[in-house]
Amino acid sequence: MATPTTxxxxxxxxxxxxxxxxxxxxFFSAIYNGIINVVDWIMHPLQDRVGVRGxxxxxxxxxxxxxxxxxxxxxxxxxxxxxxxxxxxxxxNRPFVGMENLNTLFTCQNFLDPNSCREDLFWRAVFNTLxxxxxxxxxxxxxxxxxxLALNAQIVARGFFRSVFFYPVLLSxxxxxxxxxxxxxxxxxxxxxxxxxxxxxxxxLTNAGWAQTWVIVISVWAQxxxxxxxxxxxxxxxxxxFYEAAQIDGASRWQSFWQVTLPLLxxxxxxxxxxxxxxxxxxxxxxxxxxxGGPGTATQYLVQYIYQTGFSNQTKEYGLAxxxxxxxxxxxxxxxxxxxxxxxxxxxx
Amino acid sequence: xxxxxxxxxxxxGRKRLHITDALTYLYLLLGTVIMFxxxxxxxxxxxxxxxxxxxxxxxxxxxxxxTVVVEGHDEPLQLFNVTxxxxxxxxxxxxxRIGIEAQMxxxxxxxxxxxxxxxxxxxxxxxxxxxxxxTEGIARFNFWRYFFNSVVVTVAATLVTLLINSMAxxxxxxxxxxxRDAVLLITISTLMVPLSVxxxxxxxxxxxxxxxxxxxxxxxxxxxxPTGVFLLRQYMLTIPDELLDSARIDGASEWRIYLQxxxxxxxxxxxxxxxxxxxxxxxxxxxPLIVLSRSELFTLQVGLNSFQGELQVQWNLILAMTVxxxxxITLVFAFLQRYITSGIATTGMK
Numbered sequence: 225m226a227t228p229t230t231x232x233x234x235x236x237x238x239x240x241x242x243x244x245x246x247x248x249x250x251f252f253s254a255i256y257n258g259i260i261n262v263v264d265w266i267m268h269p270l271q272d273r274v275g276v277r278g279x280x281x282x283x284x285x286x287x288x289x290x291x292x293x294x295x296x297x298x299x300x301x302x303x304x305x306x307x308x309x310x311x312x313x314x315x316x317n318r319p320f321v322g323m324e325n326l327n328t329l330f331t332c333q334n335f336l337d338p339n340s341c342r343e344d345l346f347w348r349a350v351f352n353t354l355x356x357x358x359x360x361x362x363x364x365x366x367x368x369x370x371x372x373l374a375l376n377a378q379i380v381a382r383g384f385f386r387s388v389f390f391y392p393v394l395l396s397x398x399x400x401x402x403x404x405x406x407x408x409x410x411x412x413x414x415x416x417x418x419x420x421x422x423x424x425x426x427x428x429l430t431n432a433g434w435a436q437t438w439v440i441v442i443s444v445w446a447q448x449x450x451x452x453x454x455x456x457x458x459x460x461x462x463x464x465x466f467y468e469a470a471q472i473d474g475a476s477r478w479q480s481f482w483q484v485t486l487p488l489l490x491x492x493x494x495x496x497x498x499x500x501x502x503x504x505x506x507x508x509x510x511x512x513x514x515x516x517g518g519p520g521t522a523t524q525y526l527v528q529y530i531y532q533t534g535f536s537n538q539t540k541e542y543g544l545a546x547x548x549x550x551x552x553x554x555x556x557x558x559x560x561x562x563x564x565x566x567x568x569x570x571x572x573x
Numbered sequence: 574x575x576x577x578x579x580x581x582x583x584x585x586g587r588k589r590l591h592i593t594d595a596l597t598y599l600y601l602l603l604g605t606v607i608m609f610x611x612x613x614x615x616x617x618x619x620x621x622x623x624x625x626x627x628x629x630x631x632x633x634x635x636x637x638x639x640t641v642v643v644e645g646h647d648e649p650l651q652l653f654n655v656t657x658x659x660x661x662x663x664x665x666x667x668x669x670r671i672g673i674e675a676q677m678x679x680x681x682x683x684x685x686x687x688x689x690x691x692x693x694x695x696x697x698x699x700x701x702x703x704x705x706x707x708t709e710g711i712a713r714f715n716f717w718r719y720f721f722n723s724v725v726v727t728v729a730a731t732l733v734t735l736l737i738n739s740m741a742x743x744x745x746x747x748x749x750x751x752x753r754d755a756v757l758l759i760t761i762s763t764l765m766v767p768l769s770v771x772x773x774x775x776x777x778x779x780x781x782x783x784x785x786x787x788x789x790x791x792x793x794x795x796x797x798x799p800t801g802v803f804l805l806r807q808y809m810l811t812i813p814d815e816l817l818d819s820a821r822i823d824g825a826s827e828w829r830i831y832l833q834x835x836x837x838x839x840x841x842x843x844x845x846x847x848x849x850x851x852x853x854x855x856x857x858x859x860x861p862l863i864v865l866s867r868s869e870l871f872t873l874q875v876g877l878n879s880f881q882g883e884l885q886v887q888w889n890l891i892l893a894m895t896v897x898x899x900x901x902i903t904l905v906f907a908f909l910q911r912y913i914t915s916g917i918a919t920t921g922m923k
Binding site for chain 2: 256259260263264267268271276277279280281283284286287288290291293294295296297298299300301302304305313314315370371374375377379385386387388389390391392394395396397398399401402403404405406407411412413415416417419420445449453477502506508509512513516527530531534535542545546549552553556560
């Protein structure tokens with residue numbers, strides 16, 4: 225891994241800014257030195273007792289503790305929840321029910337028709353999620369690649385354009401939802417444009433097909449910049465000599481894209497694809513404040529099913545929610561395994 | 574004009590302008606409109622008064638109707654351009670409207686009432702950046718409470734994350750101890766475990782610890798980020814061991830080495846992690862939504878979500894509050910843009 229580049233300010237010892245910041249720097253470094261001395265005074269005796277090796281355990285302990293309690297332990301507890309029933313949160317009150325929760329989820333007359341399933345909401349969420357994942361990731365990766373190629377060309381104001389495409393990534397899901405709800409509402413900007421071009425007003429958010437489309441559009445809008453930056457870094461890592469060689473051999477731009485750029489970008493593409501897939505499977509943040517899952521169940525996805533089953537419904541079916549989490553975890557596991565395998569193949573090639 | 578053209582056709586070393594260059598610029602300009610336009614539209618709309626917000630089709634700039642204070646009337650009167658029967662146009666103030674007739678007066682001569690058909694008048698307008706939505710929104714929305722909660726969560730979580738992640742990374746990169754490889758393996762293998770997969774059990778743990786409806790419940794659980802540990806460890810591996818050894822010979826304790834040598838040298842990596850942590854925490858939504866149910870504990874994101882989900886959508890206030898919510902992170906981006914983009918490019922962090 226390359227080290228992140230640092231911003232090194234030029235030497236400006238006499239600048240007025242320096243004259244203002246200097247006393248602050250001195251002040252803070254004095255405080256920092258004080259902290260070091262206090263910590264040292266407390267920890268030195270401890271080190272004398274446990275030795276240098278022992279200190280390593282102390283350094284790793286806080287992180288490990290939080291990690292263990294809030295990530296590892298819950299991972300195990302999730303299985304416990306999936307195989308126990310009732311609406312009790314505390315494990316000691318939950319009776320063991322074996323496969324019942326998973327059975328409830330998987331009781332279907334016809335797996336392709338959510339209406340025939342006992343937990344029809346779950347299957348709607350599954351199908352919605354699959355559709356979303358396929359379309360969102362497909363669209364986004366293609367657009368991110370095009371954008372990265374455009375940003376990698378020899379253009380003026382590259383930094384500006386790069387920032388513009390990245391900016392939406394920083395916006396919170398709720399902010400993104402408000403921005404787009406405002407644009408898409410009945411009397412909003414988009415309907416204004418449509419009407420002034422002579423069209424009819426469209427109810428974007430109360431029509432199932434439109435709502436699903438716009439959920440994909442806004443998540444591509446909000447996430448694309450991140451993947452563009454990774455792809456751009458991948459493009460910039462391709463040595464220029466390859467292109468020169470291709471040019472000498474008489475390759476057109478189009479040919480050198482297919483013969484040079486794309487094969488060499490493949491490892492980065494795989495990373496981008498898997499990261500995008502993993503994130504798409506967990507879609508919730510951008511959709512919930514945007515459509516609330518509606519109209520009807522048109523934009524309800526897996527995480528929202530888990531959230532509602534476990535937290536926001538009147539009867540809290542923790543077991544069912546945990547079982548659904550397990551199904552999702554399996555899904556993510558498969559994706560991660562694919563990534564590892566592809567990664568190894570790329571290394572071998 | 575020719576200099577502009579020459580500037581635009583600059584190709585940084587290549588000789589002629591190719592058709593793909595034109596396409597590239599076209600794509601980038603269109604992209605700029607699509608990526609930045611919606612935010613600009615939000616900001617413009619947030620300055621508009623309610624009357625302008627419900628206008629259809631909407632206008633880009635925030636307009637406000639001019640008013641005039643006339644003696645004998647308590648409220649300021651609205652100004653209109655009125656086309657009179659003889660075809661002349663006069664600026665008149667409206668006193669009241671009765672059906673399709675408006676009673677208008679000349680501000681200079683307030684006693685004489687002129688009846689005008691309402692279709693014969695057009696409002697006198699000017700661009701006006703109004704802050705009323707903001708002041709009213711802040712009062713109604715409990716903005717400072719939510720803002721304070723968000724700042725507490727973001728700052729505390731980032732400090733805790735930096736501290737414990739860097740301590741762990743230091744141990745994992747500079748010491749040989751039993752179990753080190755196990756710790757490292759577990760850390761890496763959970764890089765891909767998202768919180769959304771273990772929502773229920775984490776909620777149980779939070780409840781058992783007593784952090785349900787407590788800001789600690791959103792600060793602590795996500796602090797032990799595997800990504801952060803991994804990033805810092807990779808960076809610390811590049812710090813030469815000789816530096817540590819000579820400090821030990823000088824009698825420095827391990828904690829002094831960590832605080833006085835490792836942390837200052839790892840500053841670039843710490844900065845990247847700090848920026849990401851701020852971004853993650855400020856925008857965090859699902860987990861605070863689950864943990865916080867008392868409204869005085871809401872973070873900005875949760876508060877804004879419940880505000881915009883209310884039945885009576887008051888767009889003018891919501892828009893202003895949304896702008897205030899995105900402002901801090903936008904300022905951070907404006908100042909640290911270089912760090913952020915290069916940080917992502919090199920680490921590929923989420």
